[in-house]
Amino acid sequence: MKYKMISPSNSLTEAAYKNNLPLYTVFELTHRCNLKCLHCYLIKQNKSELNTKEVKTILDKLARAGCLYLCFTGGEIFLRKDLLELCAYARKLNFDLRLFSNGTLITKEHAKMLSEIGLSAVEISLYGRKKSHEQITAKNNSFKKTLVALKLLKKYKVPVRIKAPLLNINFNDYKWLIKFAKKNKFEYRLDPVLAPQNNGDCTIQRFQLSAEKLKTIYTDKKLNKYLINQYEVSTDVSLQDVPDLFCNAGKVFAGISPQGIVYPCLQLLYPLGNLKNQSFRNIWHKSKKAKRLRKYSTKDCKECLKCSNIKACRRCPGIALLETGKITGKSKTACKIAEIQSKIQ
Amino acid sequence: MLISHSKNIAWRVIDGKAYIVNTGTSCLHSLDEVGAFIWQKLHKKCSAAKLVDLLLKEYDVEKTVAADDVTGFISELKEKGLIEIQND
Numbered sequence: 001m002k003y004k005m006i007s008p009s010n011s012l013t014e015a016a017y018k019n020n021l022p023l024y025t026v027f028e029l030t031h032r033c034n035l036k037c038l039h040c041y042l043i044k045q046n047k048s049e050l051n052t053k054e055v056k057t058i059l060d061k062l063a064r065a066g067c068l069y070l071c072f073t074g075g076e077i078f079l080r081k082d083l084l085e086l087c088a089y090a091r092k093l094n095f096d097l098r099l100f101s102n103g104t105l106i107t108k109e110h111a112k113m114l115s116e117i118g119l120s121a122v123e124i125s126l127y128g129r130k131k132s133h134e135q136i137t138a139k140n141n142s143f144k145k146t147l148v149a150l151k152l153l154k155k156y157k158v159p160v161r162i163k164a165p166l167l168n169i170n171f172n173d174y175k176w177l178i179k180f181a182k183k184n185k186f187e188y189r190l191d192p193v194l195a196p197q198n199n200g201d202c203t204i205q206r207f208q209l210s211a212e213k214l215k216t217i218y219t220d221k222k223l224n225k226y227l228i229n230q231y232e233v234s235t236d237v238s239l240q241d242v243p244d245l246f247c248n249a250g251k252v253f254a255g256i257s258p259q260g261i262v263y264p265c266l267q268l269l270y271p272l273g274n275l276k277n278q279s280f281r282n283i284w285h286k287s288k289k290a291k292r293l294r295k296y297s298t299k300d301c302k303e304c305l306k307c308s309n310i311k312a313c314r315r316c317p318g319i320a321l322l323e324t325g326k327i328t329g330k331s332k333t334a335c336k337i338a339e340i341q342s343k344i345q
Numbered sequence: 346m347l348i349s350h351s352k353n354i355a356w357r358v359i360d361g362k363a364y365i366v367n368t369g370t371s372c373l374h375s376l377d378e379v380g381a382f383i384w385q386k387l388h389k390k391c392s393a394a395k396l397v398d399l400l401l402k403e404y405d406v407e408k409t410v411a412a413d414d415v416t417g418f419i420s421e422l423k424e425k426g427l428i429e430i431q432n433d
Contacts, residue, residue, distance in 0.1 A: 011375060012364045015360045019359070021359065066359055067357075068355060068364060068366065069355075069366075091355075094354075094355050094357065095355055096366045096368055097355070118352055118353045118368055119368065120355070120371065159369075
């Protein structure tokens with residue numbers, strides 16, 4: 001008999017895939033927000049939210065289901081009066097907890113408490129210098145408030161990551177953002193991809209970077225590893241075979257809405273069930289919809305198979321669904337980026 | 346000497362193995378089944394002697410071997426910042 005520490009990452013990924021565990025879960029606690037960001041994908045609705053007890057019950061279910069990495073997002077989560085209580089409860093259940101916030105409502109007391117609770121990080125949306133930031137948030141003084149929050153979090157040693165979408169409004173601020181993050185020893189992530197709104201309305205994509213600006217971003221070697229998600233490895237396309245045109249959504253990744261609806265991902269609006277009246281097990285492991293989703297593969301994206309840019313494609317099935325009405329559809333957003341990536345090679 | 350989980354960790358037991366994140370460093374560690382057995386006992390404060398007793402009840406092992414292994418294991422967990430040790 002010997003007690004060993006074993007190589008962790010591969011075995012965790014294998015176990016999660018083998019058992020379809022929702023290892024990574026993003027939980028939207030509210031859709032309410034005190035800002036009106038131009039690029040926001042949420043639709044204003046007056047639906048009721050899960051109450052404190054209901055959220056806690058769902059957290060119990062997620063812990064039992066094997067979720068390890070949990071993220072609370074919104075809307076703006078600090079509009080919930082019970083946020084710190086929910087954070088403390090999640091940490092008691094041994095989740096690795098991360099928060100997404102615009103920072104404008106974070107007080108000294110919040111920062112102190114978050115430090116005690118022990119978070120993996122608070123990810124703060126900062127879009128650039130004051131003029132660009134407030135042009136995007138559509139709220140005067142929001143820049144100053146977010147900066148105060150960053151200062152407080154730093155003071156109380158709460159890990160911070162700055163994140164920003166790159167739009168045609170703040171493109172000229174991206175180097176400033178990097179400099180600001182480095183100066184303050186914050187992590188940072190930038191995202192040049194804009195999703196349509198959750199009702200499929202693509203008009204916010206008018207803020208998407210032009211092809212020329214996207215090319216600048218993707219050829220900036222210093223920036224490449226700090227780009228978010230599906231596009232971050234794209235400069236190595238020559239080394240890749242035909243990529244998987246589906247992602248981890250619904251396999252080891254789950255999303256939960258403020259009403260308790262389970263999605264494969266908050267970007268993939270393919271509802272699997274509601275935790276208010278169903279068990280997680282029934283929704284995640286037994287539902288026909290979840291099983292059907294996991295069967296999709298690259299060969300089902302028939303239009304994409306003929307595409308000469310397929311090797312560079314990091315298609316998001318959720319964006320494809322919003323744009324085309326089909327999970328297997330050809331996403332305009334992905335096509336645009338893949339074309340640029342292919343030309344870079 | 347009482348041993349317990351550190352404050353800044355997150356963990357799950359999956360397929361008998363324990364996966365532990367040090368949330369301060371984001372490092373992921375994992376333990377085999379015997380390690381996971383001990384790990385779960387450290388959810389509450391526990392002495393090394395108590396851990397040895399629990400192991401003897403669960404596994405077919407010599408007491409001296411179990412005691413040596415627990416000492417080494419505790420030392421490794423401590424080094425990685427996964428446990429706190431409080432003197433009596």
